[in-house]
Amino acid sequence: MSKKAFASAADLEEKRVTFEQLSEHAWAYTAEGDPNTGVIIGDDAVLVADTQATPAMAADVIRRIREVTDKPIKYVVLTHYHAVRVLGASAYQPQQIIASQDTYDLIVERGEQDKASEIGRFPRLFRNVETVPPGLTWPTITFTGKMTLWLGKLEVQLLQLGRGHTKGDTVVWLPQERTLLSGDLVEFDATPYAGDAYFQDWPQTLDNIAKLNPQALVPGRGPALRGEAQVQKGLEVTRAFISDLWACVKAGADAGRDLRQVYEETFAKLQPKYGHWVIFNHCMPFDVTRAYDEATQYPDPRIWTAERDRQMWEALEG
Template sequence: MSKAFASAGDMAEKPVTFSEIGRDIWAFTAEGDPNSGVIIGDDSVMVIEAQATPRLANKVIKKVRSVTDKPISHLVLTHYHAVRVLGASAYGAGQVIMSETARAMVAERGQEDWDSEFGRFPRLFEGHESIPGLTWPTTTFRDRMTVYLGKRRVDLMFLGRAHTAGDIAAFVPDANVMFTGDIVEDHSACYCGDGHFHDWPGTLEKIRGFDLDAVAPGRGGALAGRDKVNAALASTADFVRSTYRPVARVAGRGGSLKQAWDACRAECDPKFSGYAIYEHCLPFNVARAYDEALGIDTPRIWTAERDRQMWQDLQGG
């Protein structure tokens, strides 16, 4: 291998922002690292996204305790990726909620994803030795589920495939605020290695239809105000389309993965090279786009060995 993944050298800790984006609704963000969210109800708290390890989860819990002493009763995981779910044990939540599809993906590929993500992005697994094992939900749903935190209602919804096949969003109607997970990003590259390029823009349009006052995206800053929300929806859709189009053209004429990589860089670098984790995501995005263009609907499972082989192919090795 001629060089390591870009993420292997990304070891600088990112400053955390904890901002209120609606009444008693908070976004935990960290400059392109995975975001979490906090919804405070009458008697208890719901947390959105667990972080990758219990040690990192405790950073979220510390912020929760700075604004409320109510117990954390619910933990919602928007999809199955290791960096989102493996810190779940720290919260002590009575209910851990995923979509049925996300749970199936834990069973099918959760360990492989853990091994793959840990190998290529070690900084996000600070305190990895404290992870007790794969995270399993206590509660799942297919399309929609409503949770009441006292009088406060939270609607959990599957709106369509995007970042994975099992993505869900959490909507708080009384504040018109949504936590989207990695369906939406802000000035951060989308990780598309498990994505569905054809479906993703349509899922974004369903989110646009809510006419939201604020969104906490999967990565990047909290989006307060409809102009910022709509700009992030548009830039996410542009990222997804700009990644897929050049790769599909190369795949359609029988070109190589390396040729697809070069074509994708030519289109995406001028617009997105300054985005957080852009270099980290790019090889996985190209590989998945190439597969989807060839008619492979279900993303192939990423393993540490497949990561290395794909990277060698892209480097011409």
């Protein structure tokens, strides 16, 4: 393999943003495979799920919300703890920042390291990183399992349907409109990042999403999904990638092959099917490393630091 630029350091191309209405109260802010933001405009307030990576980038989300409503942005929901999803929160000046207790615990345990690690990996996504206030983004309300909010007459459910992308994953569900904001549990035309994942749990969590029978879905990356068939496709391709990668890594680990060998085999096997997806080259070293850990001796994800990122990249891509 030729040596690749570290992570997404060479990814500097601006993406075209789309802001579209999915159901009566739900909107999707998407950007050609960059991290998405979901917006719920209720009777009396707005809820934003996943904030963008910096307040400067969140300002674009706010500008688009203000083109369709002047209702206050009362709630920010963190679907999980990753910096690229949470560090823009301060821009919204919400009354409450809500996350699962598991997400809160992960911020306590590894928030600082994750922040340094992600800023190093994705320079373009952390545009105007100096606008991020000092410290971490802390939830003001946490829940376990399920929490229901009422935005006037609109019911909004925050649900933990199982571990997958992280142990704290939360989806935002509008039961009246059958519309779901999935965070990074579901991706479409974009490679799932699985460096903090639970590979053996993730497919079941996707099945739990499918049981809700969503008619519209905002994935973590990629275009918004409309209609049962498209939503089903999004769930299927995410499940296929996770399952294919896990099967390949597990077989290599069980055969006693080292991480570098397993990585090269897995990359070669998955590349023809998934290599056209956004951030495939970026995610694969992290994904295979986590899968190899889970298949060998680490049931829970190890903490990524900027230094560990570089060492891993050098070991697999050097």
